Structures are given as structure tokens and as C-alpha cells.
Amino acid sequence: MYIPNVWYAIADSNEVKPGKPYAFKRLGHELVLWRDQENRIVVMHDRCPHRSAKLSPGKIINGNIQCHFHGFQYNRDGGCELIPANGRSGPRPKVFQCGVIPSHEAYGLIWMWNGEPQAEYPPVPFFDDLDDYVYATFQTTWNAHYTRSLEGLLDVSHLPFVHANTIGRGNLTLVNGPYTTLQDNELRAWMSNQPDVGLPALKPTQLPPPNKPADLWLNFPNMWRLRLTDQLSQVIAAAPIDDDYVHLYVRTYQRFVTAPVIGRLVAEMSNLFNRYVVKEDQEIIESQSPKISDLNIGERFIPGDRPIALYLQRRRELILGEKSASLRLRKTQPEAIDPAQISA
Ligand code: FES
Numbered sequence: 391m392y393i394p395n396v397w398y399a400i401a402d403s404n405e406v407k408p409g410k411p412y413a414f415k416r417l418g419h420e421l422v423l424w425r426d427q428e429n430r431i432v433v434m435h436d437r438c439p440h441r442s443a444k445l446s447p448g449k450i451i452n453g454n455i456q457c458h459f460h461g462f463q464y465n466r467d468g469g470c471e472l473i474p475a476n477g478r479s480g481p482r483p484k485v486f487q488c489g490v491i492p493s494h495e496a497y498g499l500i501w502m503w504n505g506e507p508q509a510e511y512p513p514v515p516f517f518d519d520l521d522d523y524v525y526a527t528f529q530t531t532w533n534a535h536y537t538r539s540l541e542g543l544l545d546v547s548h549l550p551f552v553h554a555n556t557i558g559r560g561n562l563t564l565v566n567g568p569y570t571t572l573q574d575n576e577l578r579a580w581m582s583n584q585p586d587v588g589l590p591a592l593k594p595t596q597l598p599p600p601n602k603p604a605d606l607w608l609n610f611p612n613m614w615r616l617r618l619t620d621q622l623s624q625v626i627a628a629a630p631i632d633d634d635y636v637h638l639y640v641r642t643y644q645r646f647v648t649a650p651v652i653g654r655l656v657a658e659m660s661n662l663f664n665r666y667v668v669k670e671d672q673e674i675i676e677s678q679s680p681k682i683s684d685l686n687i688g689e690r691f692i693p694g695d696r697p698i699a700l701y702l703q704r705r706r707e708l709i710l711g712e713k714s715a716s717l718r719l720r721k722t723q724p725e726a727i728d729p730a731q732i733s734a
């Protein structure tokens with residue numbers, strides 16, 4: 391189940407070069423991604439309407455995609471431009487129409503719209519303060535649902551355990567808060583972990599309002615960010631492949647060195663560390679069952695899980711529909727924890 395009527399980041403721009411179609415599986419769909427003559431991205435179902443062959447082994451010819459089987463050509467809107475067997479001036483019936491998915495390219499990412507085409511689309515949910523940063527990307531596939539990967543990225547109490555020798559050094563096992571906000575499908579959390587000196591953890595309401603930008607950012611449906619400093623952030627696009635797999639695009643954004651080559655090198659170097667940290671998470675996240683996370687699957691929360699609980703609640707609301715969600719949650723999920731309560 392994917393959140394309807396939102397932009398999902400599904401691929402890195404560099405993965406789709408001009409002149410060639412590329413096969414991707416995203417959100418459970420077999421897709422073909424390619425570029426037209428103006429280099430504009432096209433996202434289509436990877437299925438030829440003639441005899442159902444995949445389009446991705448085909449070619450790009452004059453800005454159209456050509457099916458490898460009988461040579462039919464389709465334009466960026468999915469319309470049939472040529473049926474070779476009918477002749478260049480022969481009929482091209484409208485039934486030969488490919489399934490095109492609304493797409494957009496921005497911030498070095500390719501986005502697909504998960505829903506009906508709209509007259510107007512909202513902006514893609516990226517972080518718009520990263521324009522003057524230099525970034526480097528690496529990719530990895532996990533045998534996990536994308537909800538589990540995002541939860542893991544919002545999980546502040548696992549740091550001293552899973553990442554004891556990297557980002558969780560210092561044995562900061564006590565989780566104060568975390569102070570968490572959720573507005574306009576943007577979740578923000580401020581971390582204040584500390585060593586356990588015998589006092590109970592502070593609840594979010596006992597913490598002073600933060601006077602700095604949040605540490606953890608999640609923009610629905612699948613963009614995550616860890617803001618390490620004013621100059622350095624990690625960003626992950628958790629692109630759902632299907633119910634069993636997620637493909638992570640992991641980026642380091644930095645702006646302490648922005649000279650073209652050196653800046654990129656610095657980003658690449660710090661992304662190596664990222665690669666190591668992400669690897670630390672993989673095995674434990676892949677071990678979680680059931681694969682698809684939700685509020686009503688028998689798991690229990692602690693106050694420190696507040697960002698995760700809020701993420702899951704908002705996800706349900708977006709899937710069930712804004713208006714009826716809270717009501718339905720109460721009616722059908724009596725055991726679901728109200729994230730507002732766990733902070734009380
Ligand atoms: S199956 Fe694609 S042209 Fe025949």
C-alpha cells in the first residue's frame with residue numbers, strides 16, 4: 391500500500407542516460423524510464439500494448455521508444471507513432487497506447503506521481519535549502535519494506551546499540567524527548583540523547599522548545615534527512631521497489647568545500663562513512679517482521695519512538711484519507727497508540 395497522490399522519489403537522474411530505455415521496479419510496478427529528444431524524462435509501464443512484451447529491451451529512435459518485438463514506436467505521451475507492419479503511412483489505432491505515469495525530474499532525482507493525473511501538481515517534497523551544497527550518492531538495496539527503512543532512520547534509541555562504534559559512540563542510551571513536530575507532511579525531530587546517570591528520560595513536554603533546526607527530517611512519502619551541521623547533511627530517498635525490497639539513494643550534502651572537483655571529492659569521502667553506517671542498519675532492519683510496518687501489528691512504543699509513531703500515524707491518515715483517518719484509527723485499531731499520548 392503506497393500513499394496516494396504524492397511524488398515518490400524513485401531513481402537518481404544519472405541512472406537514466408539519453409538514448410536508451412532502462413527497466414526499474416518501483417512501487418510494485420515494472421517501469422521503463424527513458425528520455426525524449428529534449429532530454430525530458432518519461433516513466434511508463436514496461437509493457438507494450440501490442441503483444442505485452444517489455445519495452446525496456448527496446449531502443450530510443452527519434453525521441454520515441456521502439457518495442458523490440460515488432461518495432462512499434464511510442465512517443466513520450468504513450469501514443470503510437472509507427473506500426474512497421476502497417477507501413478509508414480498505415481493506420482496506428484488509438485488502442486495502441488502505453489501507460490504513462492506522470493513524472494518530474496529535480497534535485498538530481500526522478501520522481502513519479504502515485505495517483506491520477508492532475509491539472510496541477512504540488513512541488514516535489516525535497517529540502518529546498520540544499521541548493522548551494524555539493525553532493526555525492528551511493529545506492530543500496532535492502533530486503534525490507536521502505537516503511538521499515540524510514541522508521542529505522544527515525545529511530546533515536548538504536549544509535550548506541552547498532553552504531554556503537556560510529557554515529558552512536560558515547561553510550562548515549564537515555565532518550566530525552568525527542569521533541570517532534572509534524573506539519574504539512576513534514577516531520578521534524580530534535581535529538582537529545584544523553585548518558586544514563588540514573589534520572590528518568592525527559593518527556594517531549596518537559597523539554598524547552600528547540601531554538602535550532604531539527605536534526606531529523608522526513609518529508610512524506612520517502613525523503614529523509616539528517617542535518618549534522620549547518621554545512622553537512624545526509625539525505626536518503628527510500629524508493630520502494632515492492633512489498634519486499636527498498637532501494638536507498640544515500641547522499642552526503644556538504645558546503646564547506648564547494649570548488650567543483652574537490653567539493654565532490656569531499657562529499658564522496660564522507661559518503662564512504664555513510665555507506666558503512668547504512669550497512670550497520672541493514673541486517674537488523676531486514677530482520678523485522680512483519681515486513682510492512684503499521685500501527686496495529688502488535689508492536690509497542692516507548693516515548694523515544696515518538697517520531698516513528700507519528701510517521702506511522704500520518705502514513706495511515708494519508709492512505710485512508712485525511713478526514714476519516716483519525717476516526718477510523720480509533721474505531722478499528724483500539725490497541726494503536728496515540729502518538730500524542732506517548733509523549734504525555
Ligand atoms: S509486442 Fe511490442 S511491438 Fe509487438
Ligand SMILES: [Fe+2]
Nearest residue numbers: 542552553671
Ligand atoms: Fe541506524
